[in-house]
Amino acid sequence: MTAVSGSSQVGRAKLADVAKLAGVSVGTASKALSGSGRMRPETRQRVLAAVETLDFRPNQHAQSLHTGRSWTVGLMTTDGIGRFSTPVLLGAEDALGAGKISVLLCDTRGDTIREQHHLRNLMDRRVDGIIVTGRRTDPRPPLTGIEPIPTVYALSPSTDPDDMSVVSDDRSGAQLAVEHLLATGRTRIAHVTGPAHHAAARDRAQHTVDLLERSSLELSTGRVHFGEWSEAWGRRAADAVLRTAPDTDAFFCGNDQIARGVADSLRETGVDVPGRVAVVGYDNWDVMALACRPPLTTIDTALAEIGRQAALRLLDAIGGKPEPGVRSVPCRLVVRESS
């Protein structure tokens, strides 16, 4: 298997050979291979068997020169393929890989020089389009210095509203959390979240305040608790909130790590969760949400669906039907034992 190089072009089987061996027309053989067109499963099976027997491989590079398409899409991540970009990547790879599109992976690590290096490489390879994803929900400047090519921004939208972006609907996330807490009888809700300079923290906080106002309520401590995306901050904030507003009956947290810190602190100071206080997180990061005691009710941000929709929009654009603008993917409430 290993290390024997070389793939000689000599004597390669042609599609006509496959069709002949399978006893079908070249058109049928082509359809069987591309997965398009209807045919009996037995027919497709015969074609695939012939492909095996003859070791037939269409030459993609020759095809690309012929069609002007490379059937390749660049997937560019800016954050080292972290916890957020991974599900987005997988959703996109799933939607693209189902057909014959391959994914060229580029990791820019937030470095502009690496980004330009990768972009040039993607252009050299004549990718049909690019998906750009990152870890933050803050808008990012569009790619520059490249040929015009269909590009979709996933999770981190482009600052240009005429670009194609697919983002998580933070408003729906906050709404699901607040409505769930109100529906279960909580009215003294505290909001603990990440740094105020992150859009994810600011947006979720603003939506939370707005939604409470619509029910003539305000936050139990009268303000949003901005801090870090960490368990340690959750623990500290829980103590501070209960000192300021001991009648707080729910914590809605900007992510699952903060929520886990809050739940740990409450448990360790003898506050019953969810008996006296409910805790709701954000992200549905399974490692955090399931290991939390009790397991966390949280907001699922549908990251894989964001990747999938970004891929489908990119395919539409490559096919000549671009739909510019930002599209939001709604969140989903996952109820567990903490609320």
Place this chain on the structure above:
Amino acid sequence: MTAVSGSSQVGRAKLADVAKLAGVSVGTASKALSGSGRMRPETRQRVLAAVETLDFRPNQHAQSLHTGRSWTVGLMTTDGIGRFSTPVLLGAEDALGAGKISVLLCDTRGDTIREQHHLRNLMDRRVDGIIVTGRRTDPRPPLTGIEPIPTVYALSPSTDPDDMSVVSDDRSGAQLAVEHLLATGRTRIAHVTGPAHHAAARDRAQHTVDLLERSSLELSTGRVHFGEWSEAWGRRAADAVLRTAPDTDAFFCGNDQIARGVADSLRETGVDVPGRVAVVGYDNWDVMALACRPPLTTIDTALAEIGRQAALRLLDAIGGKPEPGVRSVPCRLVVRESS
């Protein structure tokens, strides 16, 4: 930027145009672009400026037909790009992307049909080689049904010892942990780990027992505690160990989640860590190790280095210098406050 399709070949600048504008020979221009050969930085800069001005792009597909190389490597993961394969992928991407090699990402999700689909696609695209990675350290069967092509298995080795594999050295990991505990005066060491049918759990446990024997010691409870890779198992096991062997003065755990569960359980039952009992984890998974109270001493498995070495071995093999066999990358001890 967005959605304007098409990349016409008409009027494309040629390498000769670049050389002319930069005032150098075509050979020098070529060397400047490939990064090979020595030249003054100013010369390279002039060539790159000319490339910018003329928007010159070598056509990779034409080059591939000419050279028989695609300058592309397939990176195949079997576990949905999880916590373990991600750093391996990044290490490999880093080593490959520094040159002009691009990475085609394939995610098989442990599905044989998906694996065959992706393999066929990689063959069609004439990749120069393949890196296969997974989540488990158990050996996996080699890829089958493909043309002979350089292949390196990273993290999950091939069952064929003549294949090229790069793995984590579990023996060095166990040794670092045990020697650290012995050096800090611990002699009553318990070992809590994952399922016995995982090589990672079995191997680390066996090495631990062997290493203690060399110091005429045995495990504090007289046996290995196999279970799950979870915090909940760590909490339950800590209770069980201290009931069986109350004089246990250290826990060496098979991963960081188990270690975090152990540390939580000890803290909540009033056992001082590290005062009375030391806790050492495995993996150096930052989210777990840093959020643990106290932060975890743990074994770093050098996953990115495994990816990097797999990439370098693959490049050697593509270059005609394959070195078959399994190579182990040593672990690293990271001392924090739990020991």
